[in-house]
Amino acid sequence: MVDFTLNGYGGLILLGAVTTLLVALAATAIGSVIGILMAAAKLSPMRILSHFAGAYTTTIRGVPDLLVIFLVYYGGSATLSHVLGRSIEINAFGAGAVSLGLVFGAYATEIFRGAILEVPRGQFEAAAALGLTGTGSFVHVIAPQAWRLAVPAFGNQLTVLLKETALVSLVGLEDLMRRTGFAVEATNRPFFFYLVAGVLYFVLSFALTNVFSTVRRKTSTALAR
Incomplete structure (x- = not known):
């Protein structure tokens, strides 16, 4: 009989899945802003x-993502401790969101830059002819x-970010992987619980893929019109 x-x-692991999704969304927000600016x-x-x-x-893009996470988490803690004169440890969620945001931002920069360059030059000229300012033309x-x-x-990069x-x-965030590890240590059933974690990652990735497929269809339809 399956133990649901x-x-x-089960509740602990689902809470970890929620944390995973939240840190991914926070990193996406940070990385998107960085990507636009860069x-x-x-x-x-x-x-x-x-x-x-x-x-x-x-x-x-030239260094491992894990190294960026360690630099933000440990380097940020050391810097704040030095500046404030007392021991400070950066929150794992904040460090994760910022570090993954930095990584996501590097890829988002190229995505946005390439997309802007693909916009026909005539669109820029048309906006200028309408008397729009540089900012107005862009927006x-x-x-x-x-x-x-x-x-x-x-959308593809967001799926990569989720994983x-x-x-x-590894820096203490109680996400899906870490909470799954707690279950493995307590029950000594690594294959079963890591399989469950894999299924949850797949479900989250599949959901994101479907969301962006819908967005892509709608934007393509709007563009065709």
Whole structure:
């Protein structure tokens, strides 16, 4: 007979799944803002901004994600402790959201930059002909079209981010992987509980994929109109 309570750890594991989803959403929000700003910097005629954005994306994409997490968690704690003169430990959720946001932002930068470059040049000229300012042109004309082009790659990267949240368990975040580990240690049933965790990751990833497939269909329909 199947134990739907998972030996009493069902609620614990589901709570970990919720934490995983929340840290992924927080990192997405942070990374999206970074991606927009860095994409704008890369496309800027100011060399210092484009070089800074290029250095950021090259550096973040060139080192392991786990290293970024450790640097933010331990480096941030050490910096705050030094500045404030007392021992400070950064919250694992905050460190995870910021570090994964930095990683996601590096990839989002290229996604947004590529999408903006794919918008036909005539759209920029049409916006200028209507008397829109640079900001107005971007917000009302360029950004909506760029977003439609960016949706497929953005959705794929978000799915990757969801799976990368498992790395944050190494700095103490009680996410799906860490709470699953608690169940494994208590019951000595690693295969069963890690299989359950795998199913939950699949369900979350599948749900995100369907959401972005729907968004992609709607944006494609709107673009066709």
